[in-house]
Amino acid sequence: MTDEELLQKCIDKDRAAWNEFVRRFSSLVTRSVRYKLNRMDRHLSKNETLDIVQEIFLLIWKKNKLRGVKNTACLKSWLAIVSINLSVNYCRRNVFKTAKNTLSLDENPLAGTSGMPLGFMIPSSKLNTAKTLRSNELSGILDKEISKLGYRQQLVLKLNIYHGKKQKDIAEIMNIPTGTVATLIRRAKDKLRKNLGNALEIE
Amino acid sequence: MRRICPSEEILSEYISGVLAEEDRTEVEKHLAGCAACRELLVETHDIISRPDIHEIKNRISRWIRKNQWLIGAAAAFTLSFVFSEHFLQFLTACIIMGAKWAVDAKTAKILIMIYEAWKCGDRDKADKILSRIDGTEH
Numbered sequence: 176m177t178d179e180e181l182l183q184k185c186i187d188k189d190r191a192a193w194n195e196f197v198r199r200f201s202s203l204v205t206r207s208v209r210y211k212l213n214r215m216d217r218h219l220s221k222n223e224t225l226d227i228v229q230e231i232f233l234l235i236w237k238k239n240k241l242r243g244v245k246n247t248a249c250l251k252s253w254l255a256i257v258s259i260n261l262s263v264n265y266c267r268r269n270v271f272k273t274a275k276n277t278l279s280l281d282e283n284p285l286a287g288t289s290g291m292p293l294g295f296m297i298p299s300s301k302l303n304t305a306k307t308l309r310s311n312e313l314s315g316i317l318d319k320e321i322s323k324l325g326y327r328q329q330l331v332l333k334l335n336i337y338h339g340k341k342q343k344d345i346a347e348i349m350n351i352p353t354g355t356v357a358t359l360i361r362r363a364k365d366k367l368r369k370n371l372g373n374a375l376e377i378e
Numbered sequence: 379m380r381r382i383c384p385s386e387e388i389l390s391e392y393i394s395g396v397l398a399e400e401d402r403t404e405v406e407k408h409l410a411g412c413a414a415c416r417e418l419l420v421e422t423h424d425i426i427s428r429p430d431i432h433e434i435k436n437r438i439s440r441w442i443r444k445n446q447w448l449i450g451a452a453a454a455f456t457l458s459f460v461f462s463e464h465f466l467q468f469l470t471a472c473i474i475m476g477a478k479w480a481v482d483a484k485t486a487k488i489l490i491m492i493y494e495a496w497k498c499g500d501r502d503k504a505d506k507i508l509s510r511i512d513g514t515e516h
Binding site: 205211243244256322329333338 | 385387389390391394406411413416419420425430433436
């Protein structure tokens with residue numbers, strides 16, 4: 176059965192087709208959930224990950240979300256996006272559950288004693304240092320200058336600088352040739368260099 | 379003014395390259411200014427472009443399970459040369475496991491079916507099986 180036939184049968188609420196759909200795409204959904212949890216630095220047990228995967232499939236089935244997928248070519252990316260979003264929702268919901276086991280920075284970790292709050296005990300290398308202020312100031316200027324570029328140059332440059340994506344990846348994301356990406360990046364960087372002078376050196 | 383983020387469907391159509399040109403422009407304008415959507419897009423690309431390690435692992439383990447007797451026979455055959463004092467024992471194990479693999483294999487099962495059908499005189503059934511094999515092979 177092709178993905179298109181499977182999708183249509185699932186939309187028509189065919190149980191057997193739905194079982195096949197789950198079998199065919201559970202690996203992708205599990206991978207997406209694991210990936211997002213790792214990115215969020217949330218290390219859940221195997222059972223909890225499985226719970227999220229089941230919840231995702233249940234939601235797709237109950238709300239018949241597959242109706243929104245008009246083209247089977249984007250089924251995999253759609254499933255990945257839905258899985259990422261629902262994993263984030265799951266973590267947000269469960270933050271309150273885990274919050275009971277955590278300690279506030281304003282609380283005294285040694286309950287019953289007149290010690291200082293936990294926040295004062297943690298040394299910070301970031302706050303109030305001249306380096307951080309300078310860095311924030313520079314990134315502010317950079318953001319302002321980037322926002323003056325055309326939307327395509329902005330997008331390509333942000334994917335390159337902020338998200339660390341290579342030209343090949345950007346070309347795949349935007350579905351444009353790698354040469355076009357290279358040209359857009361080069362022109363954007365030239366403009367930025369011109370506007371910022373030598374204050375910022377962009378790789 | 380806060381622009382509304384594109385839906386999951388629109389974003390997936392964008393990354394799959396099936397979105398109409400004018401909609402692409404709108405999405406790109408939004409992406410240029412929305413870090414959250416950009417992040418979502420980058421993550422989606424990471425997921426769909428990387429090989430699925432778990433799927434590869436599953437395929438390898440399925441292949442190993444399917445060909446366990448063949449792997450055993452090959453291992454016994456190799457070991458028969460390494461431990462030459464037990465050459466015959468290993469060679470016997472290799473033959474037994476090789477035979478087990480040959481009998482368990484799908485083609486061997488079909489051949490047995492054809493032979494049995496032919497032995498019973500049911501030539502039509504044998505021809506049907508043969509034509510089915512031809513159909514699958516070509």
